[in-house]
Amino acid sequence: ARGGEASGRQSEVLAAGARSLAAADQLKKRLVTLCLYPAFVILVAFGSIAIYAYAVLPSLEPAFAGMGGDIPPQTQAVLTFGAVVRFLMPILAAATAALTIGVALIAPLRRAAGDLVARLLMRGKRSPLRDFVFANLASRLAVMLQAGVPLAPAWRLAREPVTITSLSRALAAQDERLMEGVRLSEVLRRVPACPPDLIHYVLMGEHSGQVAAALNDGSALLGARAQEAIERVLSVLTPLVIIVVGAMVGLITMMVFQGLLAVGDAVAL
Template sequence: MSEPRLWRYLAENASGGVERGDILAGSSSHATQLLAARGVVAVEVREVGLSGNPARSGRLPSAHIADFTEDLAELLGAAVSIHDALASLAEGETRRRLREFILRLEARVRGGHSLSESLKSDPANPPRILIAMTAAGEESGQLAASLNDLAVRLRAEQTLKRDLAGQLAYPAVLVCLIYLTLVFLAFIVLPQFEIVFADSAVEPPAETRFVIAVGAFLRSYAVWIPVGLVGLAWLSRAAMARFPLVATRIRRTVPIIGPAMWKLDAAAFARTLGVLVKAGLPVNRAEQVARGAVGDAGMRDGMSRAADRVRGGTALSRALDEQNILPRDLIRQIRLGEETGALDTFLLRTADRYERMARSRLTRALELLGPVLIVILGACVAGVIAAVMSGVLSLNDAVF
């Protein structure tokens, strides 16, 4: 079958009413057949654009995936068939990329493919955990429950990201304000005093010369400083990807932030692994997917080595303990879960605790950062004023 394309149709339904909408199909005749399977007669079918192009589709935002998973779980839980659930979601969806994603899935499911196969082959490249949870739900016959568990996990992740982003907004605004204040002083205030000092034969004090030099530097490079910072951030990210183990050690040495991010990565691994194990996936398969939820490249590298040991017959807790990449408490919880047969319960409970701890630490750090930045802003302004006044007083001393 040719690559699915998007078709807009005008049709007559069973009650004689007019129905309009979009459908994904390989051709106009295929679209007509799909409409007939729904019980409507196509009057007009015309192509409105390609949807199967990977370059056009791209990866869907995480919020879109969370909405799709939650809505699909709700419909499947109400005993709606999978293709009817997808059709219903596509009909009510207003976001173009998500709608086309759902239409592609519907076309493949109606063509005889399973939902997990359709997700795996979709050009939008949905998260591996969604594919794995769907496959596990199909194997166990509990697809609605599996997707509901995943939806809870995705919502928790979205809430955490939104909270952290909101808390970072205030310090970010203060940093920009500090920079703009320094630029204003450098371009507007200091040049007036530089003229005064240039016309006098008096050597200004050292602090005044320093402030004037800083002002001259900002006037010359103010535009390039943000560019340089972005470039430095890019180089740092590339270096962290190139040397993950070194980056991991450096990150953990950062006060407050380092341990909190380590906890968040451990929580992401524990929650993803717990959700997958609860859905019925074997530990070795679940671990491969859960590893992808970890942002720390050094931690992922250690987990990969641990996975090789697990395939050789070593228990997961022991293999992870040998790598020294996760908190000791999490290793202990995994060991208890393996011994009691309740691995998913221990993992999910530990993930909840780690997220609370990390959120609390980051919140305290960001709350402290605001006043510190305000003090820095005040110190910068006061320092410039004091330096300028010191220079003016030196002129008065020279005159009198």
Template sequence: MAAYAYQAVDAKGRKKRGVVEADTLRQVRQQLREQGLMPLEVEPAADKERKPGAATPRWGGVRSVKSQDLALITRQLSTLVSSALPIEQCLLAVADQTDKPRLKKLLMSVRSKVVEGYGLAEAMAEFPGVFDHLYTAMVAAGEKSGHLDQVLSELADYTEQRQHMKSQLTQALIYPLMLTLVAIGIVVFLLVSIVPQIVDNFASMGQTLPPTTRFMITLSEFLQNWGLALLGIIVIALLGFKQWLRKTSHRLSYHRQLLKLPLLGKVIRGVNTARFARTLSILTSSSVPLLDGLKITSTVIGNLAMREAIDEAATRVREGSSLRAALQQTRLFPPMMLHMISAGEKSGELEQMLRRTADNQDREFESLVQVSLKVFEPVLIVTMAGIVFFIVLAIIQPILQLNQSVGL
């Protein structure tokens, strides 16, 4: 039996969507009519899902799912598999448990492939937008080793940890950016809306204005006359930069430059080294060979320069080098991590050392984010106070000069 996604209407004209199992399209339509539904569209659920370049079907194809949802269904599968239930029953139970049509459709599509005789990893590989190469490789290793439930549990933990790190990184980058944009917006509002009203009063004084006041007036006039054009240039530049990054060689060069930045480069290295260590640890514990693990791990690294370095390290390992020596030549991994990897290779506990390294990197990253945010906020406040003080000073100085001239 295969899974079919349908769109139908009931007797009241309300649209219904869902997934059913049947042998043929004709059986699907018959089932829907027996339920009092008029079928509008019926398609095999897996046909368009497994084509990465295909357009999203208008009945809501699943290109990806949220990390929280993926972690949840993975953990549920782990629990059911540990109960010695057949894989197809586990998938059916999880599909019945979820109340999200997109997830139900995905799980039923995977189940239909399993029923046809495919392995779980092979069935999941049909949906690369949801189950990436790392996920399917670990599931395949779990199926071969007979420890699928443990592998799925580790995958759920990994997915949750990765989502947590993503949230931390978003906070580290987006929060300061938003504060900066708000601060710039306030200053621009003062210069464009408030300052011109005060300048009209200065024009009637007929006196020489202080340099600070003249600079403020010049800046205000520039923003009024060219502000929108400047904003347009910035938007066009950003769009052009985004287009420029589409070329792999350009993006690689850009990522290399990011690694050289004082603070941001350290954050990027920390996030990616932690992801590298944790991913390789999970793959190693799942009995995936080291070379295959390095190849898979490089695909989950976001920075292309670090991805290229890991590929080069994998080549050195294939030629007989130790993992520690291969990674050391990249000059991208911290010394503590390299020493722990060396200790793991010598003791035969590489996966435990990699896991500890990932935990250490995560703690360092979280500490760096917290310290950076605590430092950034007062610096931004002081900077804003200085700008506002300059504007106020530029406004008050002509008034003080006028009072002095009147007093004389």
């Protein structure tokens, strides 16, 4: 809306902004949908481990109580693992609940936690979060430029919705350089986390005189790449979690049965 007021083309800016917001919202919903199943599998994995630690192993410990040092080492390791889980799980649950409540109620803590998580996820040459953030930035900037808003105020309006503190500061530090007439590609080079592909698109747009169109193309590329990267990671993560959980449960069961067989042999003797 501020971009439309600055350019005097309110209806055009709002129409373009609506399309941009709809595309960003669709991508966000798609990513959330992709994350639901792996999150469910991970919760089931923790639930399976908790059932073994709190229900299965304690009921078997009396059977091994009279064997002393005759318990097979692997069975003793499983019993020790169950005791450690029973000791640590309430502590971790209480710490997680306290942290969740603190993040939900305390705004500075919520911002600090969000910024820390975002900085960790934005590391690497092909970070999906980085591509997603810059795709939205490029889309907003393209909307402003297409509406005739000058580059410097369009940059300020496009960067304001960025909520990652470290990135927001890096973007704000370039305001004066744009006011001095520095090219957009040079400004983006000074932003540490900016994807090289976006810089390349902007550079081509500057040479051809179609920066807004280049920003739209770069935004589409980054958004599609972020979705593809997350789909690829989740497609590997989900079966990997299932295999690890199945192997862990099977290994624990095998070790427990070995201990029970040892008890049976001791009784027979």
